[in-house]
Amino acid sequence: MAKTFAITNQKGGVGKTTTAVNLAASLSASGARVLLVDLDPQGNATMGSGVNKRELKKSIYHLLLGLETISSIKKYSQNGKFDILPSHRDLAGAEIELVDVVGREIRLKSALSEVAHEYDYMLIDCPPALNLLAVNALTAADAVMIPMQCEYYALEGVSDLVNTIKKIRGNLNPRLEIEGLLRTMFDPRSTLAQQVSEQLKNHFGNKVYDTVIPRNIRLAEAPSYGQPALMYDPSSKGAQAYMALAREVLNKH
Ligand code: ATP
Numbered sequence: 001m002a003k004t005f006a007i008t009n010q011k012g013g014v015g016k017t018t019t020a021v022n023l024a025a026s027l028s029a030s031g032a033r034v035l036l037v038d039l040d041p042q043g044n045a046t047m048g049s050g051v052n053k054r055e056l057k058k059s060i061y062h063l064l065l066g067l068e069t070i071s072s073i074k075k076y077s078q079n080g081k082f083d084i085l086p087s088h089r090d091l092a093g094a095e096i097e098l099v100d101v102v103g104r105e106i107r108l109k110s111a112l113s114e115v116a117h118e119y120d121y122m123l124i125d126c127p128p129a130l131n132l133l134a135v136n137a138l139t140a141a142d143a144v145m146i147p148m149q150c151e152y153y154a155l156e157g158v159s160d161l162v163n164t165i166k167k168i169r170g171n172l173n174p175r176l177e178i179e180g181l182l183r184t185m186f187d188p189r190s191t192l193a194q195q196v197s198e199q200l201k202n203h204f205g206n207k208v209y210d211t212v213i214p215r216n217i218r219l220a221e222a223p224s225y226g227q228p229a230l231m232y233d234p235s236s237k238g239a240q241a242y243m244a245l246a247r248e249v250l251n252k253h
């Protein structure tokens with residue numbers, strides 16, 4: 001049965017999508033069966049996996065509204081060697097269209113439960129918001145993976161997210177855990193980054209991954225070729241860091 005992780009942080013641009021795509025590719029390269037779920041209307045994880053969102057006739061939008069099945073929207077990322085449920089701009093409308101739908105928070109959970117036996121990991125790339133889409137992800141997930149930059153306001157953002165996780169635990173998903181906090185775009189020369197990193201460890205202890213993702217230009221370039229860093233430049237520091245993260249995740253489970 002797959003472990004399902006929601007990769008989330010309501011703060012934008014912290015490395016959620018980069019983590020989703022590169023961890024998916026690294027887990028797959030390590031022999032795991034992986035499904036990447038793009039739950040962001042921006043469709044960055046879709047494009048970054050080499051699936052052209054502009055050519056899609058169906059996307060996760062149709063799945064959430066119950067118009068299509070998983071097998072009819074699922075694509076294979078040749079570049080990342082994993083399956084993907086692609087996203088499209090349409091998804092932005094799902095938020096409103098689902099408002100009157102019964103069980104609107106459990107749409108994704110119900111859909112994923114049908115294919116959970118086919119995978120070892122299902123990774124959900126969330127939008128930078130705590131909206132209905134994010135609630136669907138947190139309801140479907142076993143645990144939350146939180147990418148964050150070690151900056152001044154980062155801890156405040158994480159504590160808002162932890163409060164949301166507690167609320168979700170209270171009603172929609174009692175088993176929801178924090179899988180881990182991932183330090184992204186890390187610059188070891190920055191004193192502030194080191195201080196925030198220390199505070200994070202004091203507060204969250206072993207929930208903070210040992211693996212740190214450095215700021216690495218290859219990770220930023222790879223999406224424009226529709227490739228995970230592991231394909232674009234496998235020896236780069238970025239690709240290697242995500243391989244290390246995959247090993248850490250695999251050792252934990
Ligand atoms: P959003 O909230 O908009 O969905 P996000 O949290 O998914 O953003 P990303 O899209 O992964 O964040 O990253 C934001 C930007 O930073 C992107 O341009 C990405 O290529 C770049 N980036 C992410 N991680 C790194 C890294 N470790 N080194 C260098 N650039 C990075």
Ligand code: MG
Nearest residue numbers: 016017040044
């Ligand atoms: Mg993103």
